[in-house]
Amino acid sequence: MGKEEKKNITIxxxxxxxxxxxxxxxxxxxxxxxxxxxxxxxxxKYIEEHDYKPNVIAKGLAQSKTYNLCVVMPxxxxxxxxxxxxxxxxxxxxxxxxxxxxxLLSICKNNDISSLERIISNRKVDGVILMxxxxxxxxxxxxxxxxxxxxTIGSSNYTGVIQIDHNHKSACKELTSIILMKGMxxxxxxxxxxxxxxxxxxxxxxxEAYEKMGEVIDPTMLFLNLDNHVVIDKIVEExxxxxxxxxxxxxxxxxxxxxxxxxxxxxxxxxxxxVASFYNxxxxxxNVPSITSLSFDAKELGMVACKTVLDVxxxxxxxxxxxxxxxxVLKESTK
Numbered sequence: 352m353g354k355e356e357k358k359n360i361t362i363x364x365x366x367x368x369x370x371x372x373x374x375x376x377x378x379x380x381x382x383x384x385x386x387x388x389x390x391x392x393x394x395x396k397y398i399e400e401h402d403y404k405p406n407v408i409a410k411g412l413a414q415s416k417t418y419n420l421c422v423v424m425p426x427x428x429x430x431x432x433x434x435x436x437x438x439x440x441x442x443x444x445x446x447x448x449x450x451x452x453x454x455l456l457s458i459c460k461n462n463d464i465s466s467l468e469r470i471i472s473n474r475k476v477d478g479v480i481l482m483x484x485x486x487x488x489x490x491x492x493x494x495x496x497x498x499x500x501x502x503t504i505g506s507s508n509y510t511g512v513i514q515i516d517h518n519h520k521s522a523c524k525e526l527t528s529i530i531l532m533k534g535m536x537x538x539x540x541x542x543x544x545x546x547x548x549x550x551x552x553x554x555x556x557x558x559e560a561y562e563k564m565g566e567v568i569d570p571t572m573l574f575l576n577l578d579n580h581v582v583i584d585k586i587v588e589e590x591x592x593x594x595x596x597x598x599x600x601x602x603x604x605x606x607x608x609x610x611x612x613x614x615x616x617x618x619x620x621x622x623x624x625x626v627a628s629f630y631n632x633x634x635x636x637x638n639v640p641s642i643t644s645l646s647f648d649a650k651e652l653g654m655v656a657c658k659t660v661l662d663v664x665x666x667x668x669x670x671x672x673x674x675x676x677x678x679x680v681l682k683e684s685t686k
Contacts (some may be wrong), residue, residue, distance in 0.1 A: 442653025523556030
C-alpha cells in the first residue's frame with residue numbers, strides 16, 4: 352500500500368478533535384478574545400503536535416486581518432526617480448515578506464486618491480505606506496478620516512502623522528554651507544515642486560545655511576517649480592548669463608538635465624561652473640566629472656517604513672517622526 356498523503360488539518364479539525372468550538376481555536380491562535388489559559392494551552396499543544404500551519408486566509412479570518420499592505424507610489428515622477436522608488440520597494444518587500452505580508456501597489460497621480468479609496472473601502476489591506484507627501488495631502492486626510500493605520504515615506508505638516516524620512520533639511524543646510532565656505536557667493540538653486548514637502552524641507556536647509564554664514568540669498572537666483580526640460584534648459588542659459596559660480600540642483604533628475612545642457616553649450620564643470628545635487632542616484636554616479644551630492648539609503652527607508660506600519664497595525668507605540676542619516680559626498684564637480 353502506498354504511503355498515505357499527509358492531510359493539512361484545519362481549524363474545524365482541531366475543534367472537533369478537542370471538543371471545542373472553532374471560535375475557541377481561533378482565539379487560541381490569535382491570542383485575542385476571552386479564553387481560559389488551560390484551553391489555550393490544550394489547543395496550542397495539539398497544533399504543535401499535529402504540525403498545523405494556518406494559511407494566510409484562515410489566519411486572517413481568525414485575526415480580522417488581510418495580511419496585505421498598500422504602498423501608494425506617485426505616478427508623476429521623472430525616469431531617474433525610479434531608482435529611488437525601486438530601492439524603497441525592495442526594502443518594504445523584504446520586511447513584509449519576513450512578516451508574511453503581501454504588497455498591493457497603488458499609483459497616485461497629482462493627489463488623485465480614487466485608487467486608494469477603492470482599496471480601503473473594499474477592506475483589502477491592513478495598513479498603508481505613502482511614498483510621497485504633499486503640502487495639501489488628500490491621501491493623508493482620507494486615511495485619517497477612515498482611521499486606517501499608515502505611515503509616510505517623507506515628512507508631513509499634518510498633525511498625528513507617523514513619518515519616516517531622511518533628514519533633508521539638515522543635509523541641504525550642510526551641503527549649502529560647504530559651498531558657501533568654499534567662497535562661492537553667486538549660487539543658483541534650480542528645481543523642486545513646492546507642493547512636495549521634501550522641496551520645502553530642502554529649501555529651509557538652503558535658507559538656514561545662508562543665515563548661519565551671514566550671507567544674503569539673491570531671490571533672482573532661485574528657480575523653483577520647473578516642470579519640464581525645456582524650462583530647465585532656459586534657466587541654465589539664464590544662470591550662465593548671470594555669471595553664477597555654482598548651480599545647486601534640488602534633485603538628481605534636475606541635475607541630470609542641467610549637466611546635459613552644460614555639455615551641449617560646451618561649459619566645463621568645474622572649470623567654468625560648479626554643480627552639486629541635493630540627491631544622489633546611479634544616474635549621477637557615472638557622470639564625468641563626478642558630482643558632489645547628498646547620499647541617502649532608500650532601501651533602509653523602505654525597511655523602516657514597513658516595520659513601523661506593521662508595529663502601528665499591532666497597536667505598538669512608535670515614534671511620530673523618524674529621521675534617518677545621510678552622507679555629504681564631495682566630488683570633483685565643486686573643486
